[in-house]
Amino acid sequence: MSVRLPAILFVCVAFAGITRAQSAQDRIGRVRATGLRCEYRVDPLGVEEASPRLTWIVESDRRAEAQTAYRVLVASSREVLARDEGDLWDSGRVESSESAHVAYAGRALASRQVCHWKVMAWDREGERGPWSEPARWEMGLLAPADWRAEWIAADSRRAGVEIERATYFSIDGAVRADVTARVREMVARGEAIVASNEALGGDPARDVLKRLSVEYRVEGAPMRSEVAEGATAALAADRIPYLRRALMVRGRVARARLFVTALGVYEAYLNGMRIGDERLAPGWTDYRQRVQYQVYDVTTMLRPGENALGAIVGPGWFAGRAGLFHARAFYGDRPALLAQLEIEYQDGGMDRVVTDGSWVRRDGPILAADIMDGEMHDARRELAGWCEPGADVRGWSPVEVVEEGGRSSQVDAPVRTLMELPAISVTEPALRAMDVRPGRTWWGRGCGFARLRARCSRSGMRRCSIRMGRSTRRT
Numbered sequence: 001m002s003v004r005l006p007a008i009l010f011v012c013v014a015f016a017g018i019t020r021a022q023s024a025q026d027r028i029g030r031v032r033a034t035g036l037r038c039e040y041r042v043d044p045l046g047v048e049e050a051s052p053r054l055t056w057i058v059e060s061d062r063r064a065e066a067q068t069a070y071r072v073l074v075a076s077s078r079e080v081l082a083r084d085e086g087d088l089w090d091s092g093r094v095e096s097s098e099s100a101h102v103a104y105a106g107r108a109l110a111s112r113q114v115c116h117w118k119v120m121a122w123d124r125e126g127e128r129g130p131w132s133e134p135a136r137w138e139m140g141l142l143a144p145a146d147w148r149a150e151w152i153a154a155d156s157r158r159a160g161v162e163i164e165r166a167t168y169f170s171i172d173g174a175v176r177a178d179v180t181a182r183v184r185e186m187v188a189r190g191e192a193i194v195a196s197n198e199a200l201g202g203d204p205a206r207d208v209l210k211r212l213s214v215e216y217r218v219e220g221a222p223m224r225s226e227v228a229e230g231a232t233a234a235l236a237a238d239r240i241p242y243l244r245r246a247l248m249v250r251g252r253v254a255r256a257r258l259f260v261t262a263l264g265v266y267e268a269y270l271n272g273m274r275i276g277d278e279r280l281a282p283g284w285t286d287y288r289q290r291v292q293y294q295v296y297d298v299t300t301m302l303r304p305g306e307n308a309l310g311a312i313v314g315p316g317w318f319a320g321r322a323g324l325f326h327a328r329a330f331y332g333d334r335p336a337l338l339a340q341l342e343i344e345y346q347d348g349g350m351d352r353v354v355t356d357g358s359w360v361r362r363d364g365p366i367l368a369a370d371i372m373d374g375e376m377h378d379a380r381r382e383l384a385g386w387c388e389p390g391a392d393v394r395g396w397s398p399v400e401v402v403e404e405g406g407r408s409s410q411v412d413a414p415v416r417t418l419m420e421l422p423a424i425s426v427t428e429p430a431l432r433a434m435d436v437r438p439g440r441t442w443w444g445r446g447c448g449f450a451r452l453r454a455r456c457s458r459s460g461m462r463r464c465s466i467r468m469g470r471s472t473r474r475t
Contacts, residue, residue: 045137048408060123076088168212232321242361247306252347287317311337336404341353365379
């Protein structure tokens, strides 16, 4: 019996050691940092804050858990960060429950600098959790000298409008008033054509809803606009320009970033593909004080040899309708584009392609575009392949360089398409009128736009109008 005691004692001690080791291992990972954000965004590009604010979420599989300390590492490369080193900043262990707005306090950061970071948290018992998944941010263009681009004009060309007939009538058609002279005066003065009793010289039918119909010609082509009482009749008299520039990629691309903004709203294109998924960029600000720019990673969109960079700029809030009383051009009357494409090659070289006098423009198929009044699009005027390499630019004209103010990086989340709703019913309540309903009604501040695909011959449908509305019945 005395011979077996050491073996039994050894087994018991070993088992106790394993149990203690497993217990210590179980304590690791009680808290973990997730959802890393820099300046409120995930892996943002174009950060201009000198000491960016870092935020994370503390998660645990145990109730009533809390973070008692944290450690932040910021490194200049993924490789350095993988070695658990922070050559830009190592906060060390900080006794704090803070997990939001922790300001970066490391080495001074330069324009375009890439920063990789991760976080470790300690739980309520002082046990450290695992490192978070790595995140990153990139600095923007911090100094005015970093910008080599110039503003180029993107104002629409105003085509001549000839008003042929304007009628203000009751919706039952019983009363019709000729307001052609009034509408011609509005057009001559450059005023908005508002379908109201005051603007059109009186009420032809009291206590009855009315509509305004305007028949006109633009460069000889017949046009017609009809709106309800209180609305503004938009005439297809503008020619929104398409802008483009060819460029050459001379080697293997390591990184490419497009810094871009506009006075108005823009869509940028590279080699025929739309850049980014934002809508109505750069957003509404007081353009007299601040214009936000966006930064896009276009590394994979470039190809060896010739490429093409382009943009479409609409008036937006800058030069279109904004605010009350049908105000137009509140901030200015000439939309403009500012863009700077920076291409870094694997051999260490760098090329810049900027907006300047080398860009060209041409009238496109968009005849009118306004956030409040909608858009008119003439599919017969499509410019096929306009932003493709090698496109025929005969008929394109040089742009004009203009003087405008400064810019700053976007700090808020952009407008994006969140979902697409297919139509669940299509009815024809009246002749040549289709009622299309999606499977959901937006209540509150949701907004969107419609997409239509149609096939028609030259002798078929000539004009299609889409009017967005909201049902008064909840679905």
